[in-house]
Amino acid sequence: MVVIGAGHAGLAASHFLTERSIDHVVLERGEVANSWRRERWESLRLLTPNWQSRLPGLPYAGADPDGYMTAGEVVELVDRFAAVSRAPVRTGTNVTSVSGVDGGYHVTTSRGEIRCRAVVIASGACNQPAVPRISEAVPASVEQVTPLEYQSPAKLADGGVLVVGASATGVQLASEIRASGRPVTLSVGEHVRLPRTYRGRDILWWMDASGVWDQRYDEVDDLTRARRLPSPQLVGTPERGTLDLNALAAAGVELVGRWAAVRDGRALFSGGLRNVFSLADLKMERLLATFDEWARAHGHDGSPERFAPTRVPASTRLQLDLGSGEIRTVVWATGFRPDYRWLDVPVVDPKGQLRHDGGAVESPGLYALGLPVLRRRKSTFIHGIEDDARDVIAHLAGYLAVRR
Amino acid sequence: MTTVDNGVNVQALLDARKVLAGAPEAAQFTWRASSKWQNGVHSTTTVEKFFGLGQEQAHKSEAVFDADHPEVFAAEDNGITPIEYLLVGLAACLTAGVASVAQNRGIQLRSVESTVEGQHDIRGILGVDSDVRNGFNDIKVTFKIDADASPQDIEALVAQSQKRSAVFDALTNPTNVTVEVA
Numbered sequence: 073m074v075v076i077g078a079g080h081a082g083l084a085a086s087h088f089l090t091e092r093s094i095d096h097v098v099l100e101r102g103e104v105a106n107s108w109r110r111e112r113w114e115s116l117r118l119l120t121p122n123w124q125s126r127l128p129g130l131p132y133a134g135a136d137p138d139g140y141m142t143a144g145e146v147v148e149l150v151d152r153f154a155a156v157s158r159a160p161v162r163t164g165t166n167v168t169s170v171s172g173v174d175g176g177y178h179v180t181t182s183r184g185e186i187r188c189r190a191v192v193i194a195s196g197a198c199n200q201p202a203v204p205r206i207s208e209a210v211p212a213s214v215e216q217v218t219p220l221e222y223q224s225p226a227k228l229a230d231g232g233v234l235v236v237g238a239s240a241t242g243v244q245l246a247s248e249i250r251a252s253g254r255p256v257t258l259s260v261g262e263h264v265r266l267p268r269t270y271r272g273r274d275i276l277w278w279m280d281a282s283g284v285w286d287q288r289y290d291e292v293d294d295l296t297r298a299r300r301l302p303s304p305q306l307v308g309t310p311e312r313g314t315l316d317l318n319a320l321a322a323a324g325v326e327l328v329g330r331w332a333a334v335r336d337g338r339a340l341f342s343g344g345l346r347n348v349f350s351l352a353d354l355k356m357e358r359l360l361a362t363f364d365e366w367a368r369a370h371g372h373d374g375s376p377e378r379f380a381p382t383r384v385p386a387s388t389r390l391q392l393d394l395g396s397g398e399i400r401t402v403v404w405a406t407g408f409r410p411d412y413r414w415l416d417v418p419v420v421d422p423k424g425q426l427r428h429d430g431g432a433v434e435s436p437g438l439y440a441l442g443l444p445v446l447r448r449r450k451s452t453f454i455h456g457i458e459d460d461a462r463d464v465i466a467h468l469a470g471y472l473a474v475r476r
Numbered sequence: 477m478t479t480v481d482n483g484v485n486v487q488a489l490l491d492a493r494k495v496l497a498g499a500p501e502a503a504q505f506t507w508r509a510s511s512k513w514q515n516g517v518h519s520t521t522t523v524e525k526f527f528g529l530g531q532e533q534a535h536k537s538e539a540v541f542d543a544d545h546p547e548v549f550a551a552e553d554n555g556i557t558p559i560e561y562l563l564v565g566l567a568a569c570l571t572a573g574v575a576s577v578a579q580n581r582g583i584q585l586r587s588v589e590s591t592v593e594g595q596h597d598i599r600g601i602l603g604v605d606s607d608v609r610n611g612f613n614d615i616k617v618t619f620k621i622d623a624d625a626s627p628q629d630i631e632a633l634v635a636q637s638q639k640r641s642a643v644f645d646a647l648t649n650p651t652n653v654t655v656e657v658a
């Protein structure tokens with residue numbers, strides 16, 4: 073049995089494999105928690121509160137359940153999890169190919185070959201930045217940075233920054249780059265607006281308590297859409313402040329519509345900004361209404377809170393001359409995608425996503441963990457791995473038992 | 477429970493969505509119009525045939541549209557101004573969207589009315605000031621909807637209809653346009 077990747081997902085798989093005494097190794101190209109060591113910016117904190125930073129057999133035991141971990145603290149957490157669960161990790165072992173062979177899989181690594189009956193792919197959902205094709209039309213005088221390379225505002229050129237995308241990454245980077253004194257323009261497409269706290273509690277407490285996180289993949293109305301949902305506009309800070317578009321506008325960030333094209337060296341933005349604001353406001357209201365409903369049904373005190381609509385700027389720019397020097401850097405906060413170039417089994421769809429049913433990949437004996445809404449809405453989150461890994465490893469154990 | 481009927485065959489649309497997900501070629505449509513100059517700034521444009529679902533298609537009958545300019549432009553006013561056709565397209569598209577989304581969400585509509593206003597500074601097209609653009613500066617659509625739904629659900633209908641509107645997209649996002657002489 074081979075598990076690919078020693079992030080929290082691969083280690084959770086290992087935890088449940090060990091519990092079932094299934095012999096396995098965890099192959100990791102870098103170190104344990106590699107993506108938290110190498111692929112996160114300096115200031116990053118989790119947007120999920122500490123009490124949710126729990127892994128199988130490792131509940132949060134610290135003194136600050138409502139705080140948010142730094143990337144360094146997540147590394148410590150994942151390291152501790154690897155140690156406590158005695159995961160058989162082989163670090164520095166890059167998987168370069170997995171192919172199907174009679175009765176199982178052939179795994180080629182930078183340190184040799186392995187034959188095995190089953191493989192769990194836990195190599196992460198965010199290996200590569202998803203950068204749109206328009207990036208190719210950006211003039212060479214403008215620097216382009218992805219979140220995987222971005223470190224801190226100080227490393228950017230002086231001058232204006234165009235941040236593209238208003239999900240968690242985009243709003244967080246726009247905010248800190250603006251705070252460094254640089255003029256920031258934020259290009260906003262469809263997004264998920266959330267307040268940091270609601271009725272005195274973390275918004276993610278409500279998601280948890282009301283069962284939204286636990287909603288299963290086979291209960292979700294439109295699974296394709298749910299799997300493509302951008303991350304919410306949330307940031308974990310000691311102040312527990314809300315970082316929505318109103319907060320950014322108040323900080324002096326200029327909002328423009330979705331970046332649609334580059335023509336004659338000019339960036340052209342959509343004029344549909346008002347509607348993406350309405351869509352996000354309406355969705356947030358609907359979600360808060362379900363929390364109020366849940367609170368009423370469960371006898372919670374307090375009354376509904378409502379937030380000001382996203383303010384539409386008096387006028388928004390529809391174009392911006394990329395050659396004028398106004399913008400020195402473009403930050404592509406347009407999402408991430410997995411990298412399966414090493415996977416020589418035909419289970420990847422034309423959009424680069426694995427074809428799977430709740431983590432059972434289309435090829436027997438091949439499994440996945442840590443992908444968006446893999447089995448539940450919480451699947452990609454740290455606190456979401458326990459239920460998913462337990463289910464997926466149970467399926468895998470059943471498969472091995474039948475095939476013995 | 478009464479069944480909702482806005483006259484939209486949502487099942488057919490949902491079925492088409494499923495089929496086309498696996499057959500992107502069939503989803504490629506070409507819409508066409510042919511125009512002929514009459515006299516002055518008056519032209520006549522006809523629309524009949526189009527391509528879609530892998531083959532040539534046609535409307536039940538040919539439609540003819542006259543475009544001209546009003547008398548204040550010193551024209552004969554044989555038809556509406558070309559830029560007004562954009563308003564016609566936008567209103568019609570959003571209205572169709574409202575009806576479809578309402579049907580899909582089980583909302584019975586009683587009436588849907590809208591007005592569309594496009595702000596246009598004609599100094600652009602007249603070449604008075606090269607800083608003024610030729611097209612609309614701003615378009616405002618106001619819906620009046622009577623339906624079995626909360627004000628919030630009605631807002632959501634209108635928002636979703638914009639999200640799925642071809643004309644809203646065509647107006648708010650740039651499109652490559654090639655004009656050639658054959």
Ligand SMILES: Cc1cc2nc3c(=O)[nH]c(=O)nc-3n(C[C@H](O)[C@H](O)[C@H](O)COP(=O)(O)OP(=O)(O)OC[C@H]3O[C@@H](n4cnc5c(N)ncnc54)[C@H](O)[C@@H]3O)c2cc1C
Nearest residue numbers: 077079080081101106107118119120167195196442453454
């Ligand atoms: C910017 C950002 C912020 C996030 N914030 C939060 C948050 O606040 N709260 C939360 O719960 N979740 C958050 N997440 C989501 C999620 O927790 C992380 O993405 C997490 O890293 C996923 O864990 P994983 O084990 O699935 O994948 P990863 O941590 O990416 O682990 C995959 C491992 O596989 C290794 N690997 C990949 N390919 C190969 C190969 N071919 N051979 C060998 N090894 C390979 C990688 O080196 C890596 O160590 C965030 C994600 C991102 C990107």
